[in-house]
Amino acid sequence: MCQEETVGQLDQAVGYVLKRAGVALRAAMDVALRPLELTVPQYACLELLGQRPGQSNAELARGTFVTRQSMNQVLRGLQERGLVSRPATTAHGRALPTQLTPHGQRVLRTASTAVGRVQRRMLAPLTFDEQQRLLHDLATCADALTDTTPHLACAWPSPPPSW
Amino acid sequence: MCQEETVGQLDQAVGYVLKRAGVALRAAMDVALRPLELTVPQYACLELLGQRPGQSNAELARGTFVTRQSMNQVLRGLQERGLVSRPATTAHGRALPTQLTPHGQRVLRTASTAVGRVQRRMLAPLTFDEQQRLLHDLATCADALTDTTPHLACAWPSPPPSW
DNA sequence: CGAATGTCAGATAAACTGATATGT
């Protein structure tokens, strides 16, 4: 009723439900990735590289909604473990294109399977159509907020092309 | 096709979309709450207390999906600023029922309005029915994961009664 | 120059685990 004034009942609040779902997914992913000694941000980076090889640190940062500095740390960790490689220098520009190493590709495949299981478990109660609708509507909401929050609108200048 | 093996395209991954929506909402809430000098966890605690006054630290922790220790810090901050109050002792048991102070109630009203604006902005592209469906399906997914992740199933023994 | 990038350094926020004490 007085939706104009407050957020209403908690279980009707987007924030509450989003937080709940996020925490549950994050925890389940932690469990699934622990055997591989991968953190969720590390996995996200590998996944991104698997789908779009050769991305620079800055591009990866935008793709996972964190700062360059944060992604830099993630990359350093992955590089030390030999999961990704980057040229020390480049002929043109400053961007250093990152690649999965063969070992990185193997780890990614395992991780991706494990995470896939988690995601399917999460979506299991919904029909395929309901799943599609959920993902679509969620993306729409994210867009709506991003477009109407000034400081966010310019935070990710060029949203990753094909997404 | 090989959905049995990987998570598929990123923009079709629950995790990706959830992260994206979560980051966008969190950032927008930060902006909305900054004038009130409230963090998101602090706001969440106030909101919970507004709807279910007298909850103990442990209950609030369960209600916001964090540990007692984390909630304890939040409560200490809110208490120092005079937004909530708790008896120093109790006649029976250890649980200290927390209450919003009059000032806390005023701050919560303002915060709730600001956050409500953010949430409505986020949901604006969807019809009312679509919003309801989104919230419902999201909750269903969270339940599915929580039920099937052993360590999570027991993390929140008694899910907050009415939710 | 301005803009994007990479990276170093330090700071912070928000969560965690572990341990201890109290109360039923």
Add this chain to the structure above:
DNA sequence: CACATATCAGTTTATCTGACATTC
């Protein structure tokens, strides 16, 4: 005793901001 609670202390993780050099 088992169990839930409160709370102290230390730690970790994932962020962030600031600064500076490099390259177009």
